[in-house]
Structures are given as structure tokens and as C-alpha cells.
Amino acid sequence: MNEHAPLVLVVDDEPAQRAMLTYNLESEGYRTVCAGDGEEALLAVSEQGPDIILLDWMLPRLSGIEVCRQLKSRNATRAIPVIMVSARTEEEDRVRGLETGADDYVVKPYSMNELLARLRANLRRARPAQVGQVLEFEGIVLDGETHKVTRDGKLLKLGPTEFRLLSTFMEKPSRVWSREQLLDRVWGRDIYVDTRTVDVHIGRLRKALGQHGGEDPIRTVRGAGYALG
Amino acid sequence: MNEHAPLVLVVDDEPAQRAMLTYNLESEGYRTVCAGDGEEALLAVSEQGPDIILLDWMLPRLSGIEVCRQLKSRNATRAIPVIMVSARTEEEDRVRGLETGADDYVVKPYSMNELLARLRANLRRARPAQVGQVLEFEGIVLDGETHKVTRDGKLLKLGPTEFRLLSTFMEKPSRVWSREQLLDRVWGRDIYVDTRTVDVHIGRLRKALGQHGGEDPIRTVRGAGYALG
């Protein structure tokens, strides 16, 4: 199994469902981890740091909707895409699902094809911290597994948002990202934050990158956004 | 109404639907334009250049899926986000919708809230019509993704307006652009600026292009405008 395959957290209370899903996901090359109820799910999120979450609506102990709400209210987990899975087709549920911040919504019965398509779409959108991958740019080394960043061998101290911001930049150095795109990838979908907030965090990232000296590697592209190098 | 509000193209064959949608969209501050069938839709796209498209699945003449396929197969329109709207809940359709390149999918009946949430998310994602294209002309290389311009390998420094001006020229080298056309493309529609401003910026672009030496590649066409080469 590829070390860098995306890790999917499957949350469902029915063991048969979980087995079916993990089987299919793994034969598509994903890595998986399971949880049987809401509390297990939250635990798994903080311990495993999945790249994406398949979340059943009906769960013992903590409902799927509540799990989602909690995930989306924390900075550390906000950016992880959540796909809600539900047997209920009522439109009201879809709305509630999306309003708690779910990134997508799938109604049972769904085909594996549909699920995989949505999975791919959501992963494509929001995968800044390529799990396990080590990115490098002009002496800056970002390790997605240990969450450590060094510059010219010296360890840098940076907060979670700065880390995600930097890893977005490093995924494609010298590509210009608009503030909106950065909000989408670093902060997450449907989050209402002023675009100027990006400026502030860029400033913080610059300070963090320069804490042991060195040129500022972040380029301001007036009227367009920011880029690395 | 804000001139720069996103323009939403609403494609639906039922007038009542269209009215409902435009009413709601406009009270949210969007500008709207409508089409009643697939061919009208394609026409509206090329004439109005909407920022995003709400596309009903079932349409007379040209089905929504076909419209989407055509839009996504042309460079000029590929970047416009398309949200498919359908009454059909069959999952197979959802998959087909996403596979033709639709950016999102909404099933009727949907709530306005859901629709607006998806609209916002998709607009934000695709916003700066990233022309990730690299244009080249006589040693001048313009990269739309990194916003960098080099001449004979040497990086040039140019401001936002100079960048847009140059990229307009490079789209079709040796074509002559009138001052009015340049104002339209570089400055934007309905903006009131003296045509003399164009001269000044041409001057700046010339200086910028010559900052490391080299011939002036911009040709003045007296009485007509300017061209590259």
C-alpha cells in the first residue's frame, strides 16, 4: 500500500457497511481507518488525521451531524473534507447537512462509482498537507508526516494555519494563489472570513520563515494574490 | 446593483423556475441572465460571459448534459463553473453529471439556502479566471499561472496593468488593438478613463520590456492603435 495514499476515515455503525466501504476503498488504492460511533470518530480524527471523512448521518452516542459540527468548529480539523452519508432523501436533511459545514452529501443507496467520484472531487479540492510527503523549496523543507518545517537545516516554529498555508504554496511553488483560493484550501469551504485575514497570516508566515534570517520567499502579486518564489 | 457582482446564467425551460431563481439570486446581490434551452444557453455564454452557470438537466433541443460537455470541451469556457440541477435522484445520473465535467450537482427539490451555499463555494474556488497558459513571442514569455514575464530568460518587473496589457497583445501577436479595445479588455467594460491613459501605459510597458535591453516589440499604428510585432 502506498504510504502517500489518502487516508479515508469511514464512520458507520454497521460493521457490514464499514467492511464494504473499506474493501472498496482499499481496492481503489486508498488507506482507510474506521469508527463505529461519533466519539470514536472524533478520536480517530485527532489521532490519525485523515485526509477525508465519510460520515454516516445516524450514529449511536453522537450523531453524524453533531460530529460534523464539532469538526468544523475547530481550526485544526476544519479543512478536512466531510462527506455526509444518509438514507434520508428529504431535502431538509441535505440542507442541515450542508449547513453544519459538510462539504458534500450522498444519499443511500448510492453506487460505489458515485461515492468514488465525490471522494476524488473533494480530495482534489482540499489537500494541502499531503500526508507523509516531504516538500522542498529553496532550502525550506516541509514534512507532512511530522509537521516539522526547517529552513537551511534550522527548525522553524509555525502555527497550524501558517503550516497549511505554507504547504499549499509548496505544493506548487511559484504558482500564484488568490486570496479566495487560499481561503478555500487553507481555511475550508463555507467559512466566512474576511479576505484580508489572509494578508495577516501571510505576514505571520513571513515572519516565521524569517526567524533565522534569509530572504522572504513569498512574492506578493498585486491584484492577484501570493506565490512562493 | 453592483457592477462587479457575479453574473449567474440560469438555464431552465420552465419560466416559473427561472423567475424564482432570478428573483432569489438578485435579492442576494447577484446579476442574472437567463436561457430557456441549450442553444440559447451556449449563445448566452459566449455573449455575456457569465461567472457561473446553473444548468437544468432536462432541456429542449440540447440537453443540459450536452451543453455542459460542450462548455467543458472548449478552452474559452472550460473555467466557468457549472452547477447541474436535476429532478432525478438516480445515482447514475449524478455520476454522469459529474463526469461530464460539472463542478457540482444539486437535486430537486433543493432549498435556496443549499443552492446559494454551493454557488458561493464554486464561485470562490474558480474566481480569478486562471489562464494557466504560457504565451510566447520573440523571446518574451508570459506565464499566466505564476504571473511571471521573462525576456530572453531575464525576469521582467511589471505592474498589474502592464501585465494585462501585455497578455492581451500576446494572445494574438501582430493584431492591432485600438485604444478603445484595449480599454475594454485591460481596464474592463464601462470604465471611464481617458484614452490617453493607454498611451501612458504603453509607454510604461515599453520601458518595462526594455529594462534589460532589446528592441521595442510594440508597434505604433498611427490612427489605429498598437500591436505587438
Add this chain to the structure above:
DNA sequence: TGGATGTGTCATAAAACATTGACAAAAACG
């Protein structure tokens, strides 16, 4: 719980860029 750390917003400062009018230079045209 409580201290440390991180985050979003605002006000303000600073920088970058755009516009315009004046005038000089160049081209067109009789």
C-alpha cells in the same frame, strides 16, 4: 481550571500604482 498559544478584525501606515494635464516630439498632409 488557567496560562499559553493561536486566530480574526480593525485602524492606521506605507507602498505601489493609476490618472491626468502639460508640453515636447514626431508624423501626416496640404
Add this chain to the structure above:
DNA sequence: CGTTTTTGTCAATGTTTTATGACACATCCA
């Protein structure tokens, strides 16, 4: 040629965009 029209450049001024520091509030972790 001299006149008229068009274009190039400059400097002054105005506008927009970005940077930064301070602060309140939320979150994390022991």
C-alpha cells in the same frame, strides 16, 4: 515647408492595495 494632428514622456496628484501592530476572543493542553 508650415500647419495640424497624433503620440511620447514627465511630474504632480489621487486612489487602491497591501503591511503591520494592537487587541479581543477562542482554543488547546497540562
